[in-house]
Amino acid sequence: MTEQPCPCGSGKKFKACCNLYLSGQAYPKMAESLMRSRYSAYAMGNLAYLRKTWHPETYPGFNADDLETQWTRLEVIKSKAGLKKSVVEFKAWYTENDQEHVIHEISLFKLYKKRWVYLEPLPSWPQADQ
Numbered sequence: 001m002t003e004q005p006c007p008c009g010s011g012k013k014f015k016a017c018c019n020l021y022l023s024g025q026a027y028p029k030m031a032e033s034l035m036r037s038r039y040s041a042y043a044m045g046n047l048a049y050l051r052k053t054w055h056p057e058t059y060p061g062f063n064a065d066d067l068e069t070q071w072t073r074l075e076v077i078k079s080k081a082g083l084k085k086s087v088v089e090f091k092a093w094y095t096e097n098d099q100e101h102v103i104h105e106i107s108l109f110k111l112y113k114k115r116w117v118y119l120e121p122l123p124s125w126p127q128a129d130q
């Protein structure tokens with residue numbers, strides 16, 4: 001598996017990309033890398049990593065059954081890095097009953113205990129003060 005292309009679509013091998021984060025060898029320094037690694041965690045059903053990278057205030061407490069979705073592709077559309085908050089807009093494709101679906105989200109990430117974590121989806125891009 002580690003020789004395979006990374007699920008996040010970076011073009012790198014998994015072992016040289018999100019596996020560094022999913023295995024705990026490193027922690028993403030940028031919100032966009034965190035977002036990509038969280039996509040890989042969804043794609044691989046790594047619940048522990050999703051929990052670790054979710055802000056405790058908004059963590060939904062889901063279980064492994066919620067990770068059955070077949071994720072097929074990720075596209076990061078736009079990201080904006082801030083000092084304490086970052087925003088990443090992405091599309092993620094998945095298949096269900098042989099149909100392809102897409103999720104389009106603008107995600108808010110926050111610095112929490114000096115690490116980027118996922119906070120919540122936003123209805124639209126925030127104003128420039130973010």
Ligand SMILES: [Zn+2]
Nearest residue numbers: 006008017018
């Ligand atoms: Zn990756």
